[in-house]
Amino acid sequence: MAVIRRLPKYHRYLGDLLDKDIQRISSKELSDIIGFTASQIRQDLNNFGGFGQQGYGYNVEALFNEIGKILGLDREYNAILIGAGNLGQAIANYSGFRKAGFEIKALFDANPKMIGLKIREFEILDSDDIENFIKNNKIDIAIMCIPKNGAQELANRLVNVGIKGIWNFAPIDLEVPQQVIVENVNLTESLFTLSYLMKEEQ
Amino acid sequence: MAVIRRLPKYHRYLGDLLDKDIQRISSKELSDIIGFTASQIRQDLNNFGGFGQQGYGYNVEALFNEIGKILGLDREYNAILIGAGNLGQAIANYSGFRKAGFEIKALFDANPKMIGLKIREFEILDSDDIENFIKNNKIDIAIMCIPKNGAQELANRLVNVGIKGIWNFAPIDLEVPQQVIVENVNLTESLFTLSYLMKEEQ
DNA sequence: TAGATTGTTAATCGATTAACAATC
DNA sequence: TAGATTGTTAATCGATTAACAATC
Numbered sequence: 511m512a513v514i515r516r517l518p519k520y521h522r523y524l525g526d527l528l529d530k531d532i533q534r535i536s537s538k539e540l541s542d543i544i545g546f547t548a549s550q551i552r553q554d555l556n557n558f559g560g561f562g563q564q565g566y567g568y569n570v571e572a573l574f575n576e577i578g579k580i581l582g583l584d585r586e587y588n589a590i591l592i593g594a595g596n597l598g599q600a601i602a603n604y605s606g607f608r609k610a611g612f613e614i615k616a617l618f619d620a621n622p623k624m625i626g627l628k629i630r631e632f633e634i635l636d637s638d639d640i641e642n643f644i645k646n647n648k649i650d651i652a653i654m655c656i657p658k659n660g661a662q663e664l665a666n667r668l669v670n671v672g673i674k675g676i677w678n679f680a681p682i683d684l685e686v687p688q689q690v691i692v693e694n695v696n697l698t699e700s701l702f703t704l705s706y707l708m709k710e711e712q
Numbered sequence: 713m714a715v716i717r718r719l720p721k722y723h724r725y726l727g728d729l730l731d732k733d734i735q736r737i738s739s740k741e742l743s744d745i746i747g748f749t750a751s752q753i754r755q756d757l758n759n760f761g762g763f764g765q766q767g768y769g770y771n772v773e774a775l776f777n778e779i780g781k782i783l784g785l786d787r788e789y790n791a792i793l794i795g796a797g798n799l800g801q802a803i804a805n806y807s808g809f810r811k812a813g814f815e816i817k818a819l820f821d822a823n824p825k826m827i828g829l830k831i832r833e834f835e836i837l838d839s840d841d842i843e844n845f846i847k848n849n850k851i852d853i854a855i856m857c858i859p860k861n862g863a864q865e866l867a868n869r870l871v872n873v874g875i876k877g878i879w880n881f882a883p884i885d886l887e888v889p890q891q892v893i894v895e896n897v898n899l900t901e902s903l904f905t906l907s908y909l910m911k912e913e914q
Numbered sequence: 915t916a917g918a919t920t921g922t923t924a925a926t927c928g929a930t931t932a933a934c935a936a937t938c
Numbered sequence: 939t940a941g942a943t944t945g946t947t948a949a950t951c952g953a954t955t956a957a958c959a960a961t962c
Contacts, residue, residue, distance in 0.1 A: 548943095754921065
């Protein structure tokens, strides 16, 4: 799991190198820019395959693509976003996710004042229609940008119609069957960690 | 560091227990709701002090307060937020941070179209004025909600006027002197991890 | 007092780093 | 071929779990 959390970072740095037209890189060079030890980089990559070549290093483009595949970025994902507040809109508006293959197909909100409003190309739909939409549109991922209250109930509904993954921004640990993947983004926990580390500095 | 990342979660669960007027809890009971082993909970807490009592367990309120202190939540922090787009506005509008002692004192943006607009109680200020504002308002934390481009330059400016902590939402690893604390929130890395784990399930 | 539960030590497990033979 | 650098094994380090004496 520690390795997995590093994979997106490898992917990002390799993408940067690709943008700079750099074609090969050694674990030592990558270590200098990414900050992990060269040994760890070689170990990490070798968990998934022998992508390098002795005496040469790694081909940047090939490695970028391999890591993309490992991360599951070689396919497209259909997503819906529930909770069209500021945070939800920020995520819906961010073009980077679509470029990476994650397409938000609809926005939902429970607030009658929000329903019908247009955000980018999307009209905000009624949360009551989530189940039907998921069934009819092959939705893989639900992005939950709602408050803590009601989050577990919503998760239950999503699970019931066969959602495979939940990207959860609500500050609660959702209980779902083990085959459903939940990835949490907890901003409060992140901020509190910052606060702890700032204290340590004194 | 592994322990530190768990502290905010202890804090959150203890807050929930407090809301339910639960006064005492054993490591075993906490284990059942939080999902860490009872042994790990006792180890974690003992890193910071003997907060429990044999035969009784832990006093929920006392432990909540102790962990709050450890996290540095027993004081107030002044923050500014740079980049008043959707994400920036979402963070500025979230009342939970203020309740925890993190007060956003001003919003900044580099886009002339944004400058002068009102978000909640705040008028969006010109990014050029960041340095003066930090100096005159005892700002501890800068929240960076800007794109990758320009993020390092902004960080340099913040460091130059003595910022102590940066909560960074830009998808880049900032280089700062070691006494400056950076906490990153990288949404793309989180999403890619979800995608990886969904693939694993197949 | 007896029962419960911590604090803490020891054992285990997993992750990181070091080292180097293999090989391009 | 010689030099460079990987893949991989072994050593180290740190984190988690188990066990139990201390004690409320």
